[in-house]
Amino acid sequence: MTESLVVGSIRDLLRGLAVFDTELPEFDVDAAPSDPVALFVEWLTSAVEAGVREPHAMSLATADAEGRPSSRVLICKDLAPDGTWYFATGAGSRKGRELAATPYAALCFHWPEQGRQIRVRGAAGPADAERGAADFLARSPGARADALTGRQSQVLDDPADLDAALRAAHAAIEADPGVVAPGWTVYGVRADEVEFWQADRDRRHTRLRYTRQDDAWARHRLWP
Structure with a gap:
C-alpha cells in the first residue's frame, strides 16, 4: 500500500511539472x-547570448562490447569544420574502455531554456597524444590532480584514500607543472548524423536531420 502511494505521488509530481512554459x-x-557545423555554431551562439547555463555541457553515450549502453554528462572541448566534436577523458575510464571496445558514440546537447536539443552520432576515436597533453595542461590544478589519481570509476573503500591520492597528485604538479596524466586522451566523434530539435508548445516540434554523404550533407525534415 505504501509503495503504491509513493509511486502514485511520484507519477502525479512528474505529470504536474510544466513543459515548454517559456518563450521559444x-x-x-x-x-x-x-x-550542420554552421547551424551548431549559430545555435550555440544564441544559447550563450540568451544566458543558457553551461551550453557546452553534453551527454555522451557509449556501449561496451556486449552492446550495453551507459551515458554521462561532460564538456565539449572543440568542434572541427569537418563535423567532429571533441571531448577529453582518461583512456582507462569507463567511457575510454567502452570506446576502445565499441568505437561509436552519441552526443546530446539540451538547452531547456530554449526548448532545443542537438543530437550527434558517429564513429569515435582518440586524437593524437599532443592534443591530449595540451588539453590536460589547460585544465585547472584541481582537475589535473583529480585526473592524475588515475582511478576514475574504481571502487572507493575509504574517502581517506582519495584525500591521500589528491595530496600526492598536487605534490606531483608542484614538482613538475608539465606533468600529464598517463592515458589522458582527447576523443573525437566524427558525425555521420546530426539532428536539430526545436520544441513547440503545441508539440509540433521542428526537427531537421543532417546525414553525411561522402563530403556533403543531406538534409531531411522529420516528423515530430
Missing part, C-alpha cells in the same frame, strides 16, 4: 545552412 525561438528549416 523560431526555427526556419528552409533558412538553415547546408552544413
Whole structure:
C-alpha cells in the first residue's frame, strides 16, 4: 500500500511539472545552412547570448562490447569544420574502455531554456597524444590532480584514500607543472548524423536531420 502511494505521488509530481512554459525561438528549416557545423555554431551562439547555463555541457553515450549502453554528462572541448566534436577523458575510464571496445558514440546537447536539443552520432576515436597533453595542461590544478589519481570509476573503500591520492597528485604538479596524466586522451566523434530539435508548445516540434554523404550533407525534415 505504501509503495503504491509513493509511486502514485511520484507519477502525479512528474505529470504536474510544466513543459515548454517559456518563450521559444523560431526555427526556419528552409533558412538553415547546408552544413550542420554552421547551424551548431549559430545555435550555440544564441544559447550563450540568451544566458543558457553551461551550453557546452553534453551527454555522451557509449556501449561496451556486449552492446550495453551507459551515458554521462561532460564538456565539449572543440568542434572541427569537418563535423567532429571533441571531448577529453582518461583512456582507462569507463567511457575510454567502452570506446576502445565499441568505437561509436552519441552526443546530446539540451538547452531547456530554449526548448532545443542537438543530437550527434558517429564513429569515435582518440586524437593524437599532443592534443591530449595540451588539453590536460589547460585544465585547472584541481582537475589535473583529480585526473592524475588515475582511478576514475574504481571502487572507493575509504574517502581517506582519495584525500591521500589528491595530496600526492598536487605534490606531483608542484614538482613538475608539465606533468600529464598517463592515458589522458582527447576523443573525437566524427558525425555521420546530426539532428536539430526545436520544441513547440503545441508539440509540433521542428526537427531537421543532417546525414553525411561522402563530403556533403543531406538534409531531411522529420516528423515530430
